[in-house]
Amino acid sequence: MAVDRAHDLTSPAEVAKALDGTGYLPDDGIATAAFLAMRMRRPLLCEGEPGTGKTALAQALAGALGVELIRLQCHEGIDAAQALYDWDFPRQLLHLRTLEAASTGGLDADAAESSLYTDRFLLARPLLRALREAPCVLLVDEIDRADDEFEAFLLEVLSEYAVSIPEFGEVRAVEPPIVLLTSNRTREVHDALKRRCLYHWLEHPDQEREVAILRRRLPGLDDRLAERVGGAVRRMRELELLKPPGVAEALDWAQALQALGQDEVDTEVAASTLGAVLKYREDAERVRAAGLVP
Template sequence: MVDEHGSAVPGSPADVAVALRETGYLPDEGVATAAFLAMRMGRPLLCEGEPGTGKTALAHALAGAYGLELVRLQCHEGIDAAQALYEWDFPRQLLHLRALETVSDGGLDVGTAESSLYTRRFLLARPLLRALQRAPCVLLVDEIDRADDEFEAFLLETLSEYTVTVPEFGVVEADEPPLVVLTSNRTREVHDALKRRCLYHWLEHPGPEREVSILRSRVPELDRRLADQVAGAVRRMRSLELLKPPGVAEAIDWASALLALGAAELDTETAARTLGAVLKYSEDVRRVRAAGVVDEVGA
């Protein structure tokens, strides 16, 4: 199937699921449907959920599945439009101006010199502008909840038109909209105006069977018994009030660490020695030990 821009679009959510699985990302039906609709309708996809549920990995998998470049905009407190859009390469502009003065031997025309400074060669495209220039691509706006309200409003305007005006250069418009995936860990609420512009999906931690499948897909040497033990212990940890409950990435790290130690199974001693692969705060380690999770592993 081809969209109005002439780009191939998957025919169904099942097609998306197959394409994602080929990259090693194992989506559930909800994720595959959300990604399909975002591609079919040309709408940004806002993914919210706990850290480690596969939000960022989804954008990487979509790029890999459809042979698209991934352009990532990592949001943080204080990010502004210049960091997201473009800057002028002032050092190179100064060198260029000095070179012109040398060549012209003092007879440099001001208008000509000025116009030569504001060309594409001196324009440093940041992620948003780069995504418009290189579309079709996947634009990952990671952790939008870390940015402030002003940046969110600016982003909404940019994603509404997929056009940027650079005063000294002109208008940059995407030939076709990039596939936009926004992620949020919900440290604050994203404004309704941005949510209305997007399709929305909440990602849960995978169920037991799916997590085992993910572990065995990402760590091929892992046998079923050890995968079951790791997945079960991680699920038990997630039920506790931890500062950072382990996500799928931590479960994969733990499984890899166990294999590196040559462990055939997850016993109490091995679990106790390797908690640093799955937990990142000393408080969480103490809480897991106090809850008896390590002892349950060896039972």
């Protein structure tokens, strides 16, 4: 059974320590934002470039609190049914046929209909699950990919932490879930939703913190290699790349070099492993032209 430790974390420093215990290395700003979101029971909107640790923060927070992470991945065209609930029509049909077969004195239409819309046939999607299963962490990932209508619907749900299902009734969270929304800022999130949330902008980590992340996530990684990878990735981010490398790409690159038995990033090895850290040919050419690979 999940054990919610949110009430035990009484300061940003304690949140930082709890997150650190999961392998996530927060800075002071992240720890403070997460603490306030839990204390004030307000959704936290995290914006930033891809690869800055927004999704990982939700995962680490759920791990630190000992609760389930429920993830709603947003995409173009997502609607309320995909996020909230649906009815299991095949099972309802089988149930109705069973009632018809078992009925000897005629089927009561009203009773049959009411029996179709019960918990037994309700398919809870992420939002409904979060309302029913709290304490939990609800991650609404990449809200900027959804459209205006879905954003308005989400705002309504987060304002009351309740939904009304016409055939079923109201579902209200006994305890509001801890909600994190992420955005890569492909479009601006509307002011109404931002006003409902606390806000934090996540930057790429500085070199010292990134090296610490590499060492934490890749035990046995040579210290010099970690420093060279961290420095090279930081310099890449200063270029106008199509996709600047995030922490995940830095980890992939360091792991690739580690798998090759390297303790140094020389020109030949760097050139042959750039595909672990850069995902566009144009970016690789720009990095080579700038001489940023040691």
